[in-house]
């Protein structure tokens with residue numbers, strides 16, 4: 118009933134009502150029985166109102182619903198639907214509107230998925246991305262870019278690139294890209310907080326279908342690791358050259374002296390020859406170590422895996438080590454658990470023991486102690502070499518596994534060290550998929566812990 122008082126029904130109801138009043142007035146002039154007249158008119162009025170209500174329900178109400186649903190769809194609410202059962206032409210209209218809403222909904226889901234996929238790709242690219250339009254406004258920056266340059270997306274999007282990016286190389290790249298209308302490549306160093314990045318930037322122009330420049334996309338590659346590798350390689354070459362130069366210079370010098378001077382003094386001659394022998398020995402050791410390292414570093418380094426009895430292996434090396442320890446008046450003690458066998462490359466594992474014990478002896482002053490313990494821990498053979506020597510400060514602890522790193526160059530060289538021993542140990546442990554740890558305190562001593570997995574397939 119309430120529909121009767123809403124638009125457009127109210128107009129019809131009032132119109133009908135006024136018509137009946139008017140008809141009543143006219144008929145009252147010719148009809149005497151007012152009661153019958155009123156009853157007839159009222160019945161007719163009610164009938165017309167009922168017809169109007171029916172028309173409203175069948176035709177106007179679904180159109181109203183369709184209009185409201187269309188309004189929702191226009192607003193972007195594609196889940197809006199009309200629920201009205203009708204078989205007439207209006208029913209067809211309702212079905213069409215619902216179908217339109219369904220299609221739009223599917224389209225919008227697809228579009229949303231595509232845009233999500235694109236955002237995921239852009240945000241998870243390992244390079245920084247910036248999209249700039251032809252006026253210089255930034256339209257897009259990805260997550261990697263934010264991680265490199267800080268702030269949030271809001272601080273860049275919608276701003277002119279030169280207002281929010283204060284890097285000269287980036288400015289130049291953008292300008293050159295727009296000027297030459299072709300890809301431009303530059304590189305620079307960027308410091309963000311404590312991090313220092315080496316970045317390569319590529320600016321690529323974007324053209325429209327009429328071949329006019331519409332903007333530019335900047336791609337920033339993080340080449341820090343590559344640069345560091347390059348630095349390491351250069352350092353390595355410099356270190357090798359330096360290490361080779363010292364013994365070669367002295368061999369050459371002493372050999373020249375021997376050749377130039379007719380040496381009468383046998384003692385001096387023997388002394389010179391001894392130096393030449395020691396230095397050539399150093400050279401040989403250095404070259405052997407370098408070869409071992411380079412073999413270990415090869416990806417497909419073949420391990421000669423055999424079953425190793427640790428006790429037997431330690432007994433093989435102890436005589437030489439004990440003699441060295443004796444010479445330095447050090448107390449050497451070994452505790453190797455009985456019956457530990459595991460699969461590994463015997464010669465390489467032997468080298469671990471020799472290099473670690475060698476260091477412990479070399480860097481422990483006379484009357485100190487060196488101890489070797491071998492036990493098992495979980496699935497690992499656990500090797501511990503401790504000494505009461507000079508120790509290693511915390512800063513150096515992070516570096517002693519680097520090739521050629523020596524805490525005290527002069528001291529290490531006196532012991533004949535090349536600075537490759539621990540680098541070799543680390544590599545051997547790594548190719549065996551083990552772990553290495555160091556605990557050391559300056560002037561108190563050092564402990565190196567090594568864990569080698571017991572169950573390697575042969």
Ligand SMILES: Nc1ncnc2c1ncn2[C@@H]1O[C@H](COP(=O)(O)OP(=O)(O)OP(=O)(O)O)[C@@H](O)[C@H]1O
Pocket residue numbers: 406472476477480481504506507508509517522523524525529530533534535536537538539540563
């Ligand atoms: N047990 C230790 N106590 C104190 N310092 C040590 C110990 N082991 C190693 N270091 C320090 O770490 C450096 C690197 O050791 P590493 O064994 O790689 O080289 P090296 O002993 O100098 O030469 P080599 O190649 O002949 O072993 C040493 O020069 C020394 O300064």
Ligand SMILES: [Mg+2]
Pocket residue numbers: 472475476534538539
């Ligand atoms: Mg050493």
